[in-house]
Amino acid sequence: MTVGIPRAGMYYRCGVLWENFLRSLGEDYVVSGETNKAILEKGSALMADESCLSSKIYMGHVDSLLDRCDCLFVPWLSNFGADGINCTRFRAYHAMISNIYRERAPKLLTYAIDYSGTQDMKHAGDEETAFMSMAKALGRSKKEIRDAYRAAKQISEEDFARRVAQAEAVADGEGTKILIVGHDYSIYDAYIGRPIIKAFQNFGMKLIDANLVDRRQAQRDFRKLSDGTLPWTVSRELLGGVVRYRDRVDGIVLLTGFPCGPDSLVNEVIKREVDDKPILYLLQDGQDGLAGVETRIESFTDILTYHGNGER
Amino acid sequence: MKKAYLGVDVGSISTKGVIIDENKKILAGEYLYTKGDPMNAVRTLLRRLEQQFDAAERTVVAVGTTGSARKLIGAVLNAAVVKNEITAHAIGTTNIHPDVRTIFEIGGQDSKIIILRGGVVTDYAMNTLCAAGTGAFISNQAARLDIPVEEFGAIAMRSNDPTPIAARCTVFAESDLVHKVQIGCSKEDICAGLCRAVVLNYLNNVAKGKKIEPPIVFQGGVSKNIGVVRAFENETGQEIIVDENGHLAGAFGAAILAMRSGEERPFDFAVTEMDFKITGKSCGRCANNCEVIRVFRDGEMIDSWGNRCERGAAKA
Numbered sequence: 001m002t003v004g005i006p007r008a009g010m011y012y013r014c015g016v017l018w019e020n021f022l023r024s025l026g027e028d029y030v031v032s033g034e035t036n037k038a039i040l041e042k043g044s045a046l047m048a049d050e051s052c053l054s055s056k057i058y059m060g061h062v063d064s065l066l067d068r069c070d071c072l073f074v075p076w077l078s079n080f081g082a083d084g085i086n087c088t089r090f091r092a093y094h095a096m097i098s099n100i101y102r103e104r105a106p107k108l109l110t111y112a113i114d115y116s117g118t119q120d121m122k123h124a125g126d127e128e129t130a131f132m133s134m135a136k137a138l139g140r141s142k143k144e145i146r147d148a149y150r151a152a153k154q155i156s157e158e159d160f161a162r163r164v165a166q167a168e169a170v171a172d173g174e175g176t177k178i179l180i181v182g183h184d185y186s187i188y189d190a191y192i193g194r195p196i197i198k199a200f201q202n203f204g205m206k207l208i209d210a211n212l213v214d215r216r217q218a219q220r221d222f223r224k225l226s227d228g229t230l231p232w233t234v235s236r237e238l239l240g241g242v243v244r245y246r247d248r249v250d251g252i253v254l255l256t257g258f259p260c261g262p263d264s265l266v267n268e269v270i271k272r273e274v275d276d277k278p279i280l281y282l283l284q285d286g287q288d289g290l291a292g293v294e295t296r297i298e299s300f301t302d303i304l305t306y307h308g309n310g311e312r
Numbered sequence: 313m314k315k316a317y318l319g320v321d322v323g324s325i326s327t328k329g330v331i332i333d334e335n336k337k338i339l340a341g342e343y344l345y346t347k348g349d350p351m352n353a354v355r356t357l358l359r360r361l362e363q364q365f366d367a368a369e370r371t372v373v374a375v376g377t378t379g380s381a382r383k384l385i386g387a388v389l390n391a392a393v394v395k396n397e398i399t400a401h402a403i404g405t406t407n408i409h410p411d412v413r414t415i416f417e418i419g420g421q422d423s424k425i426i427i428l429r430g431g432v433v434t435d436y437a438m439n440t441l442c443a444a445g446t447g448a449f450i451s452n453q454a455a456r457l458d459i460p461v462e463e464f465g466a467i468a469m470r471s472n473d474p475t476p477i478a479a480r481c482t483v484f485a486e487s488d489l490v491h492k493v494q495i496g497c498s499k500e501d502i503c504a505g506l507c508r509a510v511v512l513n514y515l516n517n518v519a520k521g522k523k524i525e526p527p528i529v530f531q532g533g534v535s536k537n538i539g540v541v542r543a544f545e546n547e548t549g550q551e552i553i554v555d556e557n558g559h560l561a562g563a564f565g566a567a568i569l570a571m572r573s574g575e576e577r578p579f580d581f582a583v584t585e586m587d588f589k590i591t592g593k594s595c596g597r598c599a600n601n602c603e604v605i606r607v608f609r610d611g612e613m614i615d616s617w618g619n620r621c622e623r624g625a626a627k628a
Contacts, residue, residue: 038599191600195620271521278435295380296438299398303433306399 003029003109004069006061009054010077010090012184013234016159018073020152021131025140030068032061034190039064040286046100053192053257053286054185055089062097071107071137072097081115083219084233087262109137127153160212167212171248176304179245181210181238181270182255182263192257192284196293200253203301208249210241218244225273232262242270250304251278258285278303316370318361318579319567320354320389321400321560322346322381325420325447325533327353329361330563331372334571336407340364341560350381354388355584362581372579376400376570378562380422387607387615388588392575397562402426402433404565405529408555413525416544416552418514418534420447425519437518445513447533449482450540453489453506457499468503468539475505485509507539511547526550531558586610595624 003022005011011018011031022029033039035057043060062072074093079085094108111130131149135142171177178200180187187193187209200207211234213221218240222230225239242252252274256263271279280300282293316339321328323346331340342360346353376393377386378400386394405415406428415426423446427435439446454461468474475497478488485506492502528550534540535554544552557564589608594601602624606616619625 036599037601275523281437295396295398299396299436302396302399303436306432 001028001071002069003027003071003073004065005029005031005073006058006065007032007034008058008061008189009093009185010075012188014075014077014156017152017156018075020155021148022073024148024151025138025144027138029073030065032064035060036191040191044286047096050259052089052260053284054183054189054260055093056286057185057189057191057257058089058093059096059100066101066104066106071109074108074110076110076112076114078112078114079116080113080233083215084236085231086234087232109134164212164214167208167245170206170208171245173206175206176204176301177206177208177249178251178253178304179208179210179242179249180253180255181242181266182253183234183257183260184209184211186255186257186284187211191286193255196253196255196282196284196297199294199297200301203298205301205304208245210238210245213237213241213244215240226269230265230269232266235262235266238266239269242274246274246277249277251280251300253300254279254281256281256283258283314370315373316365317567317571318372318375318389319400319404319563319565319570320357320375320377320379320385320391321397321562321566322350322354322377322379322385323397323419323562324380324422326559327357327379328560328563329354329357330560330567331361331365332564332567332571333370336564336568336571338557338560338564339366339370341557341563343559346381350385351388351584351588351590354385358581358584367581372581373576374570374573375577375579376566376568376573378566383615383617384590384605384607388609389579389583390577391570392573392577393566393569395566395569397422398424398426398436398438399433400562400565400569401531402428402565403568404561404563405531405558406431407564407568408557408561409527409529409553412527412529412553414522414528416514416519416528416530416535417532418446418510418530418540419532422446423514423518423532425514425522425524427522435522437520437522439518445510445517449485450506450510450534450537452482453485456486456489457493457502459499459503462536464503465507465536465538465540467500468507468537469542471498471500471504473501473504474508474543475501477502477505477509504539504543507537508543508547510534510540511543515547524548524550527553529553529555529558531555531561533559535559592618595619597623600624 039060040057042063043056046059047056077086077090111133113130128149132142132145135145215237218237221243222236222239224243230236254267317332319330327344327346329342332338340361342357374392375389377391378395378397382394405412413428417424424438451461454464475492478484530552535558541552587610591606592603595604600620602619604618604624607614
């Protein structure tokens, strides 16, 4: 059985865990290719019009996998208890895929993360318990699943800690530094964020991803910018990243795929609370031309470098 | 032979050009409508600038371009500097008003705010996805009311009671406008209401969260509309400076940047009389299908851009 993993959405947060879990079990799996225009166009045609750019991209990746796998890996990542909730989209992908492909009815491999336990998912609970629920679908013993999960979890946590350490090193290092605040599925997407990152790097800027913070610390720090009611886990971590890095960077870039509910609130919080750094707001909506974005990136870079030189 | 520097600003609506000497003194300046054809606009611009310029005394040794067609015109004019309009405007404006702290700019399809402290840009913002509240909006509404856009501001100034109009979105504003006309609001009040709506839209969107401190300089085509200027004064409670050369600030900044670059390249006013051809073709080499733009001079490709990856790199 070949498992298909869409290179979109929570893949950028959990991909290392997922891939190592399946690899450790010796399962065949395939990750969809990098986002391109064809994937975006296909996803836009399939998804409801008012969906966000990232969920259109997600569905494009799902579509690109249908002929290449026996089942799609679509976890149900609902909430993380006291650490907050996920965007509603990530609770909807099962239903959307089932609805969009009614005839074809692709098989889904899934696990559910729901600390509230109020949903009617049978295997709600913490992550390890949630992974155990895949034993039957994968035809494995509970012990095999537990061992594979624990090994994969360790690798993914080490990988994340290494990336956080790299971000800290950049923040402590030389150069003109920019904190980029956005969902990782926007920042690292080949069609949305990566051309922007490349453009900044071509201007010699050093980039720090606000997602790369100690997540426990971020859960405490976000309250310095917002009251405790902010519901979304990732948004809290991004604010925690702003708290962590703001004094060590020269400017902040807010990167959002249109339209994003959580970002519309979080970007506003950052714009109001951070008044000592230039902030660039980049809204991506699958535009073909990069001209408008290039103008904004170039002028923002000018601000940061001229500011540093005190040049007119 | 003394040196001179040319700055060209090609926007969606208008094309501007300035020639300066080494002391940043303006030797020639020109403004005309782009009319959807930047190549032709620049051709006319250069002819007019040449007439104001003493070629026996000075030579243009470097060109700077800015505005939305900066890359294209930069390739055609063999520019030493191709710079975004925010930086160009800021540099141009600080050289006219060294103490400026806020620049409002409303053009044909863009609106921007630039914040400066001590002559250095510290922050800016631009309109995001839509063009509500820009020059295009005022032109459309003027056409709907059958008023020449040049007279719009003067008519608005005669109003004592601006009609409230929703200007968050052009489409909503139009239906609101139709309604106000039907209930008998005067043209004067509607014009003044539209000017106020443009200003509120700008202050609540583009300028939101920015510290607006005087001196405030207002630029872009819409700054020629006296009704909008007055609405800005009423809403901010500050004096709004509109420079008679304000529309040339971007071109002026581009010329200064060309001078500062220290790079000299041969320039001929007749350059645009050569045979230029611009093509935009879908690449088709991968799923991204980028639109690759190529510029040809006398059949020879001089520049290309638009490709996201190397597969789309045009062969010279």
